[in-house]
Each structure stands twice: as C-alpha cells, then as structure tokens.
Amino acid sequence: MNDQKVVLVTGALSGIGRASALAFARSNASVVISGRRVDEGHALADALRSLGAQAEFIEADVRVEEDVQALVDYAVARFGRLDIAVNAAGIEGESMPIVEQTAARYAAVFETNVLGTLLAMKHELRVMSAQRGGSIVNVSSTMGARGAAGASLYVASKHAVEGLTKSGALEAAAFGVRVNAVAPGPVQTPMLDRLTQTPERKAAFLDTVPLRRAGTPDEIADAIVYVASASFMTGEVLRVNGGRTAA
Template identity: 70%
Template sequence: MVGWVVLITGGLTGIGRATALAFAREGAMVSVTGRRAEAGAELVRELRALGAEAEFIGADVRNENDVRAMVDNTVARFGRLDVAVNNAGTEGVPGPLTEQTPETYAATFDTNVLGVLLCLKHELRVMEAQGFGSIVNVSSTMGSRGAPNASLYVASKHAVEGLTKSGALEAAIFGVRVNAIAPGPVDTAMLDRFTGSSERKAGLIAGIPLRRAGKPEELADSILFLASDKASFITGQIISVNGGKTAS
C-alpha cells in the first residue's frame, strides 16, 4: 500500500483513528476528515511521525459542499483517490421506538445514511473516472438484525448495507469495489455512550462468544484487507467482525 491515497471520514477517534494509523504504517498517503481542527492537527502530526504524508480536512459529512470539497481537496493534494473509508457515524439518541421523533431521526440518519450516500456519490465520481478504487463503509452487527431501544441506529445501519450493495453493483463495471465491515461491540467512546453504564456494557460483552469487545485496531486490520489487492475479487459484501456475535 506504499504510495496509496486513502481518505477516511470520522478519522479522529475510535475505528477511524486506528485505521488512519494502520494505513500510515503501510506507507499510504492519508487524508483524515472530521469536525475538530485541533484534534485533526494532532492526528496529522502522529501520522507524519510515522513517515506518512498526511492532511486533515475539516468536513461535516451531512453537508454536500463539505463532502465534495473533501474529495476534491484530497485529489488535488495527492493526485488521485485509491481508497475511501466511510467511517463517520453516530449512535443517535437511544430509546424506545415510541419516543422517537423527526428530530431524533434526523440526528441519526443525517450522519449515518445521508453522510454515507454523499460520500459514495463523490468518491465514486472520482474513482469511476479513474477506473479503479476501493471503498469500505462501516456498518454494524445491527445492520442485519434488530435491537430494542436502538431502532433508528439499527435502521440506519441496514440502510448503509443497502447502499453498499447497490453501490457495488453500479461501480463494478468501472473497476471499483464497494464493501462494508460490520463491527460488533468495539471498545470505543461510542460504545460507552451507547451502553450508558459499565453494567450494561458488561452485559453486552457477555453475549459475545469471544467474551470481550473488539479493539479498534482489529477493525482497522479488516478494513485494510478489504481495501487491499488481496480482496480484489470481493465487492458488494458485508464482512462481520464481531467475535462470533452473529454466529447463531
């Protein structure tokens, strides 16, 4: 992956941050995006310390002008776009379905679904013209099953998987691959917010056959595989990385 150009949304924390560091260690040139300039600058310093060329681009994936600019600025800076990782996401507002509102819907879907749609739109615009590229979206174990008190998050991740499969079918003729990973519980700040307490977190982890949460670095490794030439005949697939949670 030496010299590859990689764009990562939601790259400042958790899985996105681990993925940026992993690509940097492989010799890629990395654009990371997010909404916090100070954290972005700090991550870029870390990436450059690993020997990578790296840039931070401030962007809100809910805003099409931001998304268009983030893709175009990456291409202007590095010359092309080999890999895009659409990781930006939110847990939204958990709670019973009967308590959800148009506002809580928008709080979840604007980032998790509209954001992925806009990113795919502009990444494919570039990659299809190039005739190559690989996109990895980040879904969730909940993208293929239900969960109480998480209806909007669950629905948004089902939508991500639909976008992934449809995008893959449209892009294949251009030599572009589109896949997704579906993480189970991963030890990140989002998991802490989602569970709300150490007891609930422990209960969720107890349902994982491997009896632990995933590490962001483990998800990053899966993303690197899907992005790489080792996965050259894989497209339109959702790869579960969840410690066996969906094995039964």
C-alpha cells in the same frame, strides 16, 4: 496493499476511523483525514506524519455536500488520485423505544449515518469511476443485519448503509471500483460506553459475545485494510463481531 496508495478517511478523529487512518499510515499510504474538530484533526495528521506517512487534515461535515465534494477534490488535487476511501463517520443517536422517537432524532442519525455515507460515496465514486479503479469501505455494524430493542434509528441507519454498499457495488463494478463494508460488533470505543451506560450493563452485554470481550479499534482497522485490498470482493459485508452473528 501496494505502496503509496492514497487513502481518504471520514470520521477519522476517534475510534475506528482514527485506528484506520493510523493503520493505513503504517502501510506506507498517503492519508487524507476529515472531521469537525480542528485541533484534534491537526494533531492526528501530525501523528500520521510521525509514522512516515504523507498526511493532511481537512475540516468537513459529511452532512454537507459542499464539504464532502471539497474534501474529495482536495485529496485528488493534493495526491493526484484516490485509491481507497473509508467512510467511518457515524453516530449512535439516543436509545429509546420507537414510540418515543421523534422526527428530529431520526434526522440527526440519518443525516450523519446515511446521508453522510451517500454523499461520500457519490463523490468518491465520481473520482474513482473516472480513474477506472478504487476501493470504498463503509463502516456498518452488527446491527446492520439484526434488530435491537431501543436502538431502532441506529439499527435502521446501518441497514441503510449496507443497502447503499450493495447498490453502489453493482453500479461501480463496470468501472473497476469495489464497494464493501465492514460491520463491527462491540468495540471498545466511547460509543460502547455511551450505549451501555454502566460497567454492569457493559459486562452483561459483553457476556453475549462468544469471545467474551469487546473488540479493539485496531482489530477493526486491520479488517478494513484487508477489505480495501481484497481485489475480488465487492458488494460484501465483513462481520467482525467476536461471533455475535454466528448463531
């Protein structure tokens, strides 16, 4: 990655988003982070500055278009352009059979995971297309390419993220903008603990991973940094999952 890239990270306050913001800061980028928890946002911005990066936190809810537009416009006003955007905001929703799901639970998952990604891409592409260059990395999941009993809404939302990624890549290619996704498998984050619920269920789940462990947020962040700078890659989904989709 070239020096002094301007990077925007949504969902930056925990897990993969946080690790990505730190990785780009270590790569000499200027970083704008967003999320809804103000105190945690300012603390992370301070941590990024302690690494030598220029960093700003903006409170934003990816479900609200006015927030997303203001976030992207701030990044450009503050640093002059937008080179890389990482759309990491996402939730897992409640695990239950389809026959027990509700419209309200659907809306909660899809408004964050799908609408949030769509709105972020809309305004990132608005800027990047005008400047004739840029790179967007969406965060999908292993579940973006397969099914999972009890996790229908999360699975469907990540399939949608991958569809948005491929469609966005085709639309943006003429402007020199690349759109890709990174799809993690099990990663040691609070989301994994919520999904598995008990140490025993977590251990059994990780036994299905060929590498026999969860990934770390830093390992996924390294993949995101790579994809962001892979200059002949667009419309692709890089699966980083310890071998879960190899078979």
